[in-house]
Amino acid sequence: MPVEEFVAGWISGALGLVLGHPFDTVKLLGFFKGMSFPIASIALVNSVLFGVYSNSLLALTATSHQERRTQPPSYTHVFIAGCTGGFLQAYFLAPFDLIKVRLQNQTEPRGQLGGPPPRYRGPMHCAASIFQKEGPRGLFRGAWALTLRDTPTLGIYFVTYEVLCRQYTPEGQNPSSATVLVAGGFAGIASWVTATPLDVIKSRMQMDGLKRRAYQGVLDCMVSSVRQEGPGVFFRGVTINSARAFPVNAVTFLSYEYLLRWG
Numbered sequence: 001m002p003v004e005e006f007v008a009g010w011i012s013g014a015l016g017l018v019l020g021h022p023f024d025t026v027k028l029l030g031f032f033k034g035m036s037f038p039i040a041s042i043a044l045v046n047s048v049l050f051g052v053y054s055n056s057l058l059a060l061t062a063t064s065h066q067e068r069r070t071q072p073p074s075y076t077h078v079f080i081a082g083c084t085g086g087f088l089q090a091y092f093l094a095p096f097d098l099i100k101v102r103l104q105n106q107t108e109p110r111g112q113l114g115g116p117p118p119r120y121r122g123p124m125h126c127a128a129s130i131f132q133k134e135g136p137r138g139l140f141r142g143a144w145a146l147t148l149r150d151t152p153t154l155g156i157y158f159v160t161y162e163v164l165c166r167q168y169t170p171e172g173q174n175p176s177s178a179t180v181l182v183a184g185g186f187a188g189i190a191s192w193v194t195a196t197p198l199d200v201i202k203s204r205m206q207m208d209g210l211k212r213r214a215y216q217g218v219l220d221c222m223v224s225s226v227r228q229e230g231p232g233v234f235f236r237g238v239t240i241n242s243a244r245a246f247p248v249n250a251v252t253f254l255s256y257e258y259l260l261r262w263g
């Protein structure tokens, strides 16, 4: 199995993340809170995404990354491979994403004199205490919503990227850096806009049960969120998600493409 896609995915995901982290945290408080942990985790998750995507395309079309410029795969194949990558990366992402959401939502000032100690002292402590209080399955809270969020939207991600690249690249040539940046940026936006409704639900599922259990499952969470807050709830954060998505994914795709061309 070709492994360079996994390696390129690993590095490019980390680079994209450094750029996106301030956007990711500005929704909440504390700008650079917990930067090292997401870098390590997104590198792993992005490597699974790009590695599985590329190897699925290889299985579907019998072409390697290099051959795909001269024999471009159909968009259906791109979509299926993207969904497969999205589905598998969701399981790697789930515990990391849960810890991120729990830590970012913890806005009490750290270690204030006289104040109550924070529930989680950092990513490791957060993981250990979820494991202790909620069991190993607790680390996968919200994983189902995350899978539903990521499977189709990562199909959309790679299709958008391919459509835009092909639009602006003469046949048989590699896309220019500018094209890769723009196509990657819009792929990120398209994917995040369509993922936002389930992103809202996913985060609620991940925070559920800390005080008391509010939702029975994904559907119940959707229904009661809409009832209480109206359909606008599904677009909460869509602007900040898109603003973050453009630079993160422009850099992710640019570094991915270049690492593979040099490799």
Ligand SMILES: C[N+](C)(C)CCCC[C@H](N)C(=O)O
Binding pocket: 013, 046, 149, 150, 153, 154, 157, 188, 191, 192, 195, 245, 248, 249
């Ligand atoms: C599918 N969904 C839109 C949720 C994620 C897209 C992942 C792409 C990139 N790692 C990023 O964080 O933007």
